[in-house]
Amino acid sequence: ETGVTQTPRHLVMGMTNKKSLKCEQHLGHNAMYWYKQSAKKPLELMFVYSLEERVENNSVPSRFSPECPNSSHLFLHLHTLQPEDSALYLCASSQAPGLAGGPEFFGPGTRLTVL
């Protein structure tokens, strides 16, 4: 599959579990993003990585831990989540962040449910 891919597409976890979301982009982009989309709320930026370096952490709780091992892969490690963290988590990428504007391509998202 080309573009931005995300796995898993659906995830159900308990509050004490540890899980990870994976994002991969095959577009040669330099910047990758994590967004959270909750019901009836606008998309919220969580993290931005540019050239594998985190350039933005939008006041996200520490129970969410991002990792960007290389410019093509982005992870979101989850632990001790709360039910209110249930949402659609979207990964996105762009050629360059910040000055050039926002993300260009989004992944299909991971639908997360925390029990």
Place this chain on the structure above:
Amino acid sequence: AQRVTQPEKLLSVFKGAPVELKCNYSYSGSPELFWYVQYSRQRLQLLLRHISRESIKGFTADLNKGETSFHLKKPFAQEEDSAMYYCALSGLRGNTGFQKLVFGTGTRLLVSP
């Protein structure tokens, strides 16, 4: 504060009718504005950005700083334009200098035959 308002949750028009999806923003600096679109069962994608002054799929959007608006327009709607449309604003810089993108809540456009 940086804010984007899309006042209409749903806009329903007939095929061939003009379309205007409203977007108003609040930002004291010089903004960069975008429209994103999500078709049914497809992923979110960038439609256009104001700095490019482009027309994509017949859609245009003009930044009106006096009215702090960035409405998306198309003179003749097509059924395939039915989708969720999000307006977004980039302006406020985070503590690392990165420009954050703030999204509106979206407007669903339904184009009927």
